[in-house]
Each structure stands twice: as C-alpha cells, then as structure tokens.
C-alpha cells in the first residue's frame with residue numbers, strides 16, 4: 184500500500200495549502216470560543232454561539248469565519264451591536280500561521296505538532312491580554328500534549344512503518360527527545376521563575392504571575408532550552424520597547440501594564456519559525 188505521503192504527492196500543493204488554510208479558519212473560530220468562554224468559566228460546547236449583547240443565537244450561516252463578519256459589517260444581525268474585531272483577527276491569524284507552518288514543515292507529524300503548539304499559544308495571548316490570566320486549563324494539558332508531540336515529532340510517522348516506529352521507541356533517539364523535553368521545560372519555566380523571584384526581592388511586589396512560568400514550562404518542553412531562552416530574551420525586548428512606547432504615549436508610570444504572556448506568546452512563535460536561524464546568525468558574529 185502506498186504511504187500517506189506518496190498518496191498526497193498526487194494532490195497539488197495549492198489545494199493542500201488551501202485546505203490547511205480553511206482548516207486554520209475553522210480552528211481559529213473554535214479558539215475564539217475558548218478565548219471568550221474559558222476565562223468566564225462557561226462551557227465550551229453548550230449553548231451554541233450567541234450574541235454577548237442581545238443573547239440571540241448566531242445562525243449557522245452567520246457563523247462562517249471572517250466572511251460573516253464582513254457580510255454583517257462587523258455588527259450583530261439582531262441588535263446591531265458591534266462584534267469585536269478580535270474574532271476575525273484570531274481566525275485570520277491562525278489560518279496564516281497554519282499555512283506558514285505547512286510551508287515550513289510539509290505534510291508531516293512536525294506540522295501537526297507545530298499547529299497544536301500555536302493553537303495553544305494564540306488563546307493564551309488573547310486571554311492574557313483581556314483578563315491578565317494564563318489559565319491552567321490550557322497550560323497543564325498543554326505541557327502534557329506538547330511533551331508527547333515533541334517526543335513523537337522527530338520521527339515523522341508518515342514515512343515510517345510500524346516496526347520502525349517500535350524500533351525507535353526502544354532506541355536512544357526517543358530517550359534523547361524525552362530528556363530534551365524535560366530540560367527545555369526546566370530551563371524555560373525555571374529561568375522565568377528566577378526572574379519572578381528576583382523582581383519580588385527587589386520591588387517587594389509580584390511582577391509576574393505563576394501562569395507565565397507554567398506557560399514557559401510548556402513552551403520549553405516543546406521547543407527546547409535554547410529556543411526557550413531566546414523566547415524569554417525576545418519577549419523582554421519586545422516588552423521593553425512596547426512598555427517605553429506606552430509610557431511616552433500615556434505619559435504614565437513605568438509599571439508594566441501589559442501582562443507578560445502577551446509578549447511570551449509571539450516570541451515563542453517567532454522562535455518556532457526562525458529561532459534556529461536567528462541563533463546561527465547571532466553566533467556567526469563570534470566565529
């Protein structure tokens with residue numbers, strides 16, 4: 184029997200890319216439900232979508248990602264209250280990320296693992312932005328799932344037979360992946376925990392929640408300790424620049440107003456895409 188990969192070679196890449204983009208829009212639409220309901224303690228499944236202002240159920244034909252928002256002019260069909268532009272933004276963002284990941288990974292298990300990763304990061308960023316909260320309900324299962332995927336992902340299952348897969352399980356390759364995942368989580372979460380501790384000792388107040396530490400456990404477990412370091416470094420950099428800009432615009436205090444997860448998320452995704460290249464480029468200065 185042909186392997187899935189060989190079978191997929193007959194499908195033009197354009198259609199695969201299109202299918203993955205559409206899938207991204209649908210997942211993005213689901214993540215909007217997560218972003219809105221999870222921090223409010225509501226069920227993700229019931230009731231169906233309804234307008235937060237007038238409570239009218241959203242008809243299925245008004246629930247098409249991005250398209251419905253454009254057709255309705257960004258307003259609820261019944262009460263005409265404005266729908267948050269965050270909804271189509273999340274849908275487009277997830278679709279774009281999925282497509283870019285497909286360009287990076289091809290149709291492999293790595294693509295699946297990377298797609299799950301960004302689908303955990305995106306809701307964390309938007310929930311943190313609105314509620315200053317990184318829910319355990321995402322971080323904890325996220326750590327487990329990303330560890331498993333990290334361990335599986337080096338061996339794209341599409342190209343391997345069952346015997347090869349079984350052989351790999353008992354070989355050292357998997358042990359290396361498991362250790363790599365544990366070290367990544369320890370370094371990612373640990374270094375952020377130290378920063379948090381230091382901030383507390385200097386300022387005598389909490390500058391960062393434990394949610395950020397847990398988020399970096401998950402990020403580190405998947406992308407490894409080097410990219411976890413890069414993520415923390417980049418998010419501090421982006422955070423400082425945005426913080427300084429906000430101080431100038433609002434002439435406010437230097438206190439951090441934007442929760443750190445909002446910077447950790449994009450930095451983790453940038454690291455996933457080009458972290459390796461960034462590090463090689465940076466280290467190139469010294470060789």
Ligand SMILES: [Zn+2]
Pocket residue numbers: 234235236237238239259260261262263264
């Ligand atoms: Zn309404």
